[in-house]
Amino acid sequence: MSKKRNNSDREKQKEQENVFLNRLAALTSAVEGRGQSALEDDLRECGIAPAELRKVAYDKLRRVASHNYSTLDKEIPSKLRDFLRQMRPVTPEEEHREKQTQAALEINHLLSNIRSGIASTSMLPATRTANLAHAFRNRKEQLTQRDRDLLNLQQSEIDAESDDEDCNDC
Numbered sequence: 001m002s003k004k005r006n007n008s009d010r011e012k013q014k015e016q017e018n019v020f021l022n023r024l025a026a027l028t029s030a031v032e033g034r035g036q037s038a039l040e041d042d043l044r045e046c047g048i049a050p051a052e053l054r055k056v057a058y059d060k061l062r063r064v065a066s067h068n069y070s071t072l073d074k075e076i077p078s079k080l081r082d083f084l085r086q087m088r089p090v091t092p093e094e095e096h097r098e099k100q101t102q103a104a105l106e107i108n109h110l111l112s113n114i115r116s117g118i119a120s121t122s123m124l125p126a127t128r129t130a131n132l133a134h135a136f137r138n139r140k141e142q143l144t145q146r147d148r149d150l151l152n153l154q155q156s157e158i159d160a161e162s163d164d165e166d167c168n169d170c
Contacts, residue, residue: 055089061084065084
């Protein structure tokens with residue numbers, strides 16, 4: 001009789017643990033492939049502040065853990081301990097450090113953009129000249145209109161120079 005009772009107690013405890021874990025999963029994970037932000041939007045639509053919900057859930061579970069386990073010198077179950085560690089609110093010191101780190105990263109990113117902008121402008125050629133497309137890019141019949149215009153302009157300059165030389169010989 002006591003074996004049946006122990007088994008039923010274990011089954012009840014296992015069932016309660018599964019219910020508890022399902023509730024925790026509902027609070028912390030995305031639902032059916034939806035992102036965390038979608039879950040937060042759903043909570044806001046229901047009039048629930050997600051950050052406040054996390055804080056209240058963390059506080060209640062921390063009280064349960066300390067009352068039912070720590071004060072009785074029992075070990076806190078690993079899943080509850082992991083949940084409490086993951087959901088622990090950020091302390092003001094940690095938030096300040098995170099803001100400082102983020103600000104430093106943004107400043108470094110801005111400075112690198114400025115440096116690369118200065119480097120790219122200093123590498124510009126002094127005189128701008130039109131360049132023909134490389135021979136491997138286009139076949140003669142596939143020249144772009146810009147390339148044809150440039151070739152015609154250069155051909156007319158060459159013709160004008162050769163006409164000037166012919167007139168000088170006259």
